[in-house]
Amino acid sequence: MPHLAYVNGHYAPHQMASLSIEDRATQFSDGVYEVCLYLNGHGVDFTAHMDRLDRSLAALSIPAPMGRRALALVMDRLLIRNRLRTASLYLQISRGVAPRDHAFPKPAPAPSLIMTAKRFDCDALKRQQAKGIAVISTPDLRWKRCDIKSVSLLGNVLAKQAARQKGAGEGWMVDADGLITEGASSSAFIIDQAGCLRIRTLAADILPSITRRAVLDIAAQQKITIDHRAFSLDEAKSAKEAFIASTTAGVTPVISLDDQMIGHGQPGPITKAIISRHWDHMQAFFDQPARAPSASRMAQRPAR
Structure with a gap:
């Protein structure tokens, strides 16, 4: 059974997936996340989750790493590659990688995007x-x-x-x-x-x-x-x-x-x-x- 994560454009086994040591999520908690539930391959209340993600990003002045349709496709592919249809998917977007400094880095780095997914047990x-x-x-x-x-x-x-x-x-x-x-x-x-x-x-x-x-x-x-x-x-x-x-x-x-x-x-x-x-x-x-x-x-x- 594959156990793959998504990190900044690449799918990799969990044990090999990693972020830079200077990613602002790890040093400042400078990022946001969502947890989406998928049932039979369909995102539950997906639009509402994406709307909230957009609001969180806007509140912290973090640009979206890609458009919503592209993001939905990446999420879909992660489930497919992990052979999951009923699952919870964790999505995290940070401000990106930059030398450590409290203020927002200039120029702004590309935001970091990571995702993981795991089987969801409805019976439990x-x-x-x-x-x-x-x-x-x-x-x-x-x-x-x-x-x-x-x-x-x-x-x-x-x-x-x-x-x-x-x-x-x-x-x-x-x-x-x-x-x-x-x-x-x-x-x-x-x-x-x-x-x-x-x-x-x-x-x-x-x-x-x-x-x-x-x-x-x-x-x-x-x-x-x-x-x-x-x-x-x-x-x-x-x-x-x-x-x-x-x-x-x-x-x-x-x-x-x-x-x-x-x-x-x-x-x-x-x-x-x-x-x-x-x-x-x-x-x-x-x-x-x-x-x-x-x-x-x-x-x-x-x-x-």
Whole structure:
């Protein structure tokens, strides 16, 4: 089974793929990323992911390394070369390679583009959704522009590690006012005692999650009352239900927070209904004709 990465116009085995030691992603976290889910060879909410990538690049004044159609073709080829149809694909774009200096280099270097892909296990996700996960609270230590999907993720790493050390599946980060912002790698939702779906309003301290948007669309279709208002740790612990949402976690129930049971300690009815509708959304991609490798596409040279 091939295990290939893409680095700046070349496909190479993972153990041979590398970036320059002076790439600004490695020295300054001066770059952005996306994680896209492919089902049966089709990108889920692909346009939304590319729109967010463009916004992140623009916020950091990093030029796109290629046009969107060319980028989509490279992503497609990476999956084909790895013989993957249902997979998660990681894409990272940095400002490029330049002698180390904090200010933007002049002249501007060519941006660096790397990609990796791995098989996505839908059955494992469904098993997790059926059980739910435990969550812990942790201080929000991130920078102030979390709306940019930057590769600067040390605060997220520390939150996730704190959760792992306590046997939890996610860490919910809490700001200086005692309000939950989001998870280390997911959006945070609760169903409060009034039956409202609570979610913090988008701002600079929140990533505009693609799955968050899908959940809100589903909730609106289901006539679920949506309250765009931050919630405290105590409100989350006393919620009827809670769940996280992300590209690779889908919609996953939260059954406890800081070892305190949420609701009845099992996935609640509103959460399960949203999960069902979200899988309907995902199934639409499975139902499209499979995109099989072709000799002509494999023979084309990668976009530069």
